[in-house]
Amino acid sequence: MLKTTTLEAMLAAYPELAVSEFRGGTRVVAQRGKLFETLQWFLCQRGFDLLVDITCVDYLNYRDAKDRFGLVYLLASTETNERITIRVYLNEPELSVPSVVSLWEGANWMEREVFDMFGIVFDGHPDLRRILMPDEFTAYPLRKDYPLQGRGERHNFPVLRRNQA
Amino acid sequence: MALELPENVVVSKLDSLANWCRKNSLWPMPFATACCGIELMATGASKHDLARFGAEVFRFSPRQCDLMIVAGRVVMKMLPVLQRIWQQMHEPKWCISMGACASTGGVFDTYSVVQGIDRFIPVDMYIPGCPPRPEQLIQAIIDLQDKIQNEGTITGEEFELKSRQATKRALIELPVIQTPVHLLR
Numbered sequence: 424m425l426k427t428t429t430l431e432a433m434l435a436a437y438p439e440l441a442v443s444e445f446r447g448g449t450r451v452v453a454q455r456g457k458l459f460e461t462l463q464w465f466l467c468q469r470g471f472d473l474l475v476d477i478t479c480v481d482y483l484n485y486r487d488a489k490d491r492f493g494l495v496y497l498l499a500s501t502e503t504n505e506r507i508t509i510r511v512y513l514n515e516p517e518l519s520v521p522s523v524v525s526l527w528e529g530a531n532w533m534e535r536e537v538f539d540m541f542g543i544v545f546d547g548h549p550d551l552r553r554i555l556m557p558d559e560f561t562a563y564p565l566r567k568d569y570p571l572q573g574r575g576e577r578h579n580f581p582v583l584r585r586n587q588a
Numbered sequence: 589m590a591l592e593l594p595e596n597v598v599v600s601k602l603d604s605l606a607n608w609c610r611k612n613s614l615w616p617m618p619f620a621t622a623c624c625g626i627e628l629m630a631t632g633a634s635k636h637d638l639a640r641f642g643a644e645v646f647r648f649s650p651r652q653c654d655l656m657i658v659a660g661r662v663v664m665k666m667l668p669v670l671q672r673i674w675q676q677m678h679e680p681k682w683c684i685s686m687g688a689c690a691s692t693g694g695v696f697d698t699y700s701v702v703q704g705i706d707r708f709i710p711v712d713m714y715i716p717g718c719p720p721r722p723e724q725l726i727q728a729i730i731d732l733q734d735k736i737q738n739e740g741t742i743t744g745e746e747f748e749l750k751s752r753q754a755t756k757r758a759l760i761e762l763p764v765i766q767t768p769v770h771l772l773r
Contacts, residue, residue, distance in 0.1 A: 556700070557665045564699050573699030577664045578707065583671055585710045585747045 425449040425505050429469055436468075437461055450508045458511050459521040462496060466526050471498040471507065474527035477534060479541045483567040490514050494543060496523075513543065522548040540565035607740040610654070610680060611733040614643040617653035617677060619670060622660025624687040624719040631722035643729050650676040655732070657725075661689035662702045674709050680744050682736070684728055685711045688718045 430449065433440065440461070441452040453461045465471040475497035482488035490512035499506045511520065522545035523530045534545040535554040542563035545551060553560060560576060562569055593599065616638075620628050631638050638644045647653045650673045662670055674683070685705055688694035691714045693703035705711060712735065713728045739746050 555665075562699075569699070571699065572697055577699060577702055580664070580667055580671070580702075580708050582707065583674060583709045 425507055426503065429503075429505060432469070433464075436464060448506065448508060450510060453509055453511045455511055455513065455517070455520065458509075459523065461509065462498075462523055463526060465498055465507065465509070469500065469505075470502050471500045471505070473499040473501050474523070474529050474533070475499050475506075477523075477530060477537055479537045479543060479565075481541065481565065481567045492518065492541060492543065494520060494537070518542060519544040519546050521546050522551075524548055539563070542566070603741050604737070606742040607737045610740060611736040612642040614655045614682075614729065614732075615653045616643055616646050616655045616657050617650050617673070618646050618648070618657055618659065619673065620657075620659040621662060621666065622687075622689060622719075624659035624690070627719045627722055628657060628659045628686065628725065631725045636722040636726065638726065638729070641726065641729055641733070650674075651678065653677055654681045655729075656681065656683045657686055658683065658690040658705050659686040659719075661694060661696050662705055663700045664702055665700070667702050667705075667708060670705065671709060679747065680740070682712045682732055683710060684713045684715065684725075684732065686715045686725060686728075687720055688716065691716070694718060 430442070433451070434442070437453075437457065439454060439457075443450050443452075451461075476495075477497075478495050480493040480495065482491060482493060492513040494511045494513055496509040496511075497506070498509065513520070520543065522534055524534065524545075525547070531549065532554060534548055535550070535552060537543050538545060538548075538551055539553045539555050540563060552558065556564065562574060562576070564573070591599075616632075618625065618628055620626075630636055632644055632646055643655065650656075654677060656674060656677060658670065674681075683705075685691045689696060689701070690705050691711075693701050695718075697703065702708070706714075713732050715724050715728045717724055
């Protein structure tokens with residue numbers, strides 16, 4: 424639960440943030456251009472020292488959705504036990520956001536995973552490679568327009584016969 | 589005409605002697621990636637006691653093994669590893685595809701899971717089940733032993749693709765009687 428003082432300070436610093444509440448959690452929608460600044464403010468000014476997760480949602484064919492991707496940052500403060508969800512909406516072809524590895528070291532693999540599954544590019548990431556799928560994989564499998572059974576990648580291997588071992 | 593043999597001498601074929609040795613000292617390579625691996629461990633443990641069938645010595649180095657037991661789903665990132673491990677094993681070698689996932693992909697019909705390892709490496713025995721009971725794995729090993737005893741050769745001819753196909757055809761069609769070579773000359 425976010426403290427009232429934090430909420431007020433946040434709205435004083437960034438009045439353009441859209442705030443909503445859901446089941447005791449506070450959600451904030453940030454602008455793409457001010458994302459890094461906002462996250463840095465939460466880390467440096469309010470002590471949100473724990474980046475719980477970075478994940479992404481594909482809103483393709485989702486009812487009432489205006490944007491394609493929702494990139495989600497879950498932050499927590501180990502000092503005050505506050506938690507906040509920061510979301511930024513992305514649309515093709517501008518699928519890049521600044522990397523937050525410089526703020527939280529743990530963002531490294533999380534951003535690689537989001538890149539691997541959704542194709543979101545994190546500018547300034549030290550090592551933006553695929554983390555789960557093979558390196559030669561070209562698609563982004565958690566996008567909703569990717570077929571569940573793949574596009575034949577899983578059968579694209581040499582076949583070993585009995586006499587060629 | 590009966591041959592006079594001392595009573596401690598047994599006459600056999602070299603092939604069946606080799607097969608007898610091979611089938612009773614299978615060294616499994618556990619390629620266990622999922623819950624089938626737990627059943628595989630149970631099979632090797634004292635309760636089900638795979639040692640009764642001469643296959644209890646699991647080795648985690650493919651170079652010391654001759655029976656690969658693929659237990660669990662294989663994802664496409666793992667498949668090159670599986671193929672490399674298979675190639676590192678010495679001949680003669682056999683492969684058991686344990687469980688629904690290794691045999692067909694099972695319920696994991698997704699972009700990342702290989703739909704049956706037999707698409708990419710040769711498989712001798714398939715075990716159904718999700719996961720199979722240890723008794724089923726033991727039955728598969730017994731069946732594999734029968735297979736080794738019946739169709740194995742000391743030169744490994746049964747692993748050559750053509751002769752294998754000929755053997756399979758021979759099971760379906762009538763045997764082809766070939767003229768002996770010395771009569772052709």
